[in-house]
Amino acid sequence: MYNKLVSAYKGKKIFLTGHTGFKGSWLLKTLTILGADVKGYALAPENEENLYNLIQGDKLCESVIADLRDKEKLVSSIKEFEPDFIFHLAAQPLVRLSYEFPAETFEINAIGTANLLEGVRALNKPCNIILITTDKVYHNNEWVYPYRENDRLGGYDPYSASKACAELVINSYQKSFFNINNYHEHQKAIAVGRAGNVIGGGDWSKDRLIPDIARALGNNKKITVRNPVSVRPWQHVLEPLVGYLLLGEKLLADAIKYAEPYNFGPYGEDALPVKAMVELAIEIWGKGEYEVPQLSNQPHEAGLLKLDISKAIDQLGWKPQLNAKKAVEYTIDWYKSFFEDKAGMDKYTEKQITGFLNLN
Numbered sequence: 001m002y003n004k005l006v007s008a009y010k011g012k013k014i015f016l017t018g019h020t021g022f023k024g025s026w027l028l029k030t031l032t033i034l035g036a037d038v039k040g041y042a043l044a045p046e047n048e049e050n051l052y053n054l055i056q057g058d059k060l061c062e063s064v065i066a067d068l069r070d071k072e073k074l075v076s077s078i079k080e081f082e083p084d085f086i087f088h089l090a091a092q093p094l095v096r097l098s099y100e101f102p103a104e105t106f107e108i109n110a111i112g113t114a115n116l117l118e119g120v121r122a123l124n125k126p127c128n129i130i131l132i133t134t135d136k137v138y139h140n141n142e143w144v145y146p147y148r149e150n151d152r153l154g155g156y157d158p159y160s161a162s163k164a165c166a167e168l169v170i171n172s173y174q175k176s177f178f179n180i181n182n183y184h185e186h187q188k189a190i191a192v193g194r195a196g197n198v199i200g201g202g203d204w205s206k207d208r209l210i211p212d213i214a215r216a217l218g219n220n221k222k223i224t225v226r227n228p229v230s231v232r233p234w235q236h237v238l239e240p241l242v243g244y245l246l247l248g249e250k251l252l253a254d255a256i257k258y259a260e261p262y263n264f265g266p267y268g269e270d271a272l273p274v275k276a277m278v279e280l281a282i283e284i285w286g287k288g289e290y291e292v293p294q295l296s297n298q299p300h301e302a303g304l305l306k307l308d309i310s311k312a313i314d315q316l317g318w319k320p321q322l323n324a325k326k327a328v329e330y331t332i333d334w335y336k337s338f339f340e341d342k343a344g345m346d347k348y349t350e351k352q353i354t355g356f357l358n359l360n
């Protein structure tokens with residue numbers, strides 16, 4: 001896998017949005033390991049302990065700190081750079097925050113995506129574009145069957161709906177401006193990556209399970225667990241990131257064939273209840289306790305949602321490398337190292353990435 005990705009990305013210009021965020025920082029580090037030349041576009045990292053700062057992100061890329069809603073800035077940043085690839089990860093990604101700021105969530109996630117695609121329209125060169133949405137774009141029927149790429153889109157909470165809106169925006173731009181039937185004229189290939197919840201070191205978001213666990217365990221506090229019986233598909237952050245990179249590599253080889261949406265999720269047996277995940281994390285850390293508070297008036301959160309990953313396995317040659325236990329191990333090991341030696345986290349993160357890429 002490692003060599004294949006080096007061949008695709010070494011020396012290539014990559015425009016990466018959301019490079020200061022959790023997934024974006026992992027992708028930035030991975031792309032630089034592969035030898036790519038990266039320009040990032042996002043808001044400033046939120047705190048000192050942000051993964052972006054730990055990996056010294058400013059030294060790894062040309063970093064533009066700006067808002068997706070600033071269309072002029074976004075379009076000119078893309079146009080000036082003339083990227084070979086665009087990975088669009090920047091978003092307001094939190095369900096709970098989307099209940100507090102619904103209109104802003106729609107502006108950032110849906111209109112922000114349209115602004116990015118305006119940047120693509122301004123480009124006079126071939127470019128492969130991978131837009132990152134989520135498993136939550138599917139209309140959630142709360143059924144036991146995994147969702148396929150051609151299932152109906154929807155979204156109950158504003159975050160999910162904003163990402164489903166982003167998909168409609170993408171679809172419209174694909175058909176109207178970058179129609180695959182005219183590929184040889186515009187030479188823009190657009191694909192979508194839909195991944196489920198991911199875990200991994202360096203995520204400090206509020207209201208996400210693993211960051212909550214890490215903060216509690218690192219500070220000798222009890223873990224508070226909401227929704228203990230909710231079943232979620234868990235996967236390590238490097239799994240979908242390698243999926244997005246493979247998708248980009250395939251677009252490079254055959255843009256017309258692969259310019260489509262792809263699901264990236266764990267195997268079915270790695271969809272586990274939240275409670276089982278917490279118990280596993282405590283076991284790996286070696287100590288810790290949790291409590292389940294009685295909460296009332298909680299905003300609606302979708303229940304069961306599994307992704308069918310057959311298409312990515314069959315067409316991209318991608319497959320999950322780490323089962324749930326291994327994914328939690330990778331993640332908890334990262335946080336343990338962080339609490340022991342913050343200064344060493346750049347090297348530690350690099351070691352996890354190269355180890356992962358060589359698994360394949």
Ligand SMILES: NC(=O)c1ccc[n+]([C@@H]2O[C@H](COP(=O)([O-])OP(=O)(O)OC[C@H]3O[C@@H](n4cnc5c(N)ncnc54)[C@H](O)[C@@H]3O)[C@@H](O)[C@H]2O)c1
Binds near residue numbers: 021067088
């Ligand atoms: N983490 C997950 O479990 C998960 C699951 C499914 C999908 N996703 C998707 O993956 C992507 C990355 O998520 P993450 O977990 O790294 O989130 P994150 O909050 O860690 O990072 C978000 C990034 O977007 C940037 N951003 C936010 N608002 C912006 C704005 N108005 N203008 C410019 N940049 C802005 C931030 O600065 C940051 O770089 C998102 O599109 C998210 O919806 C994440």
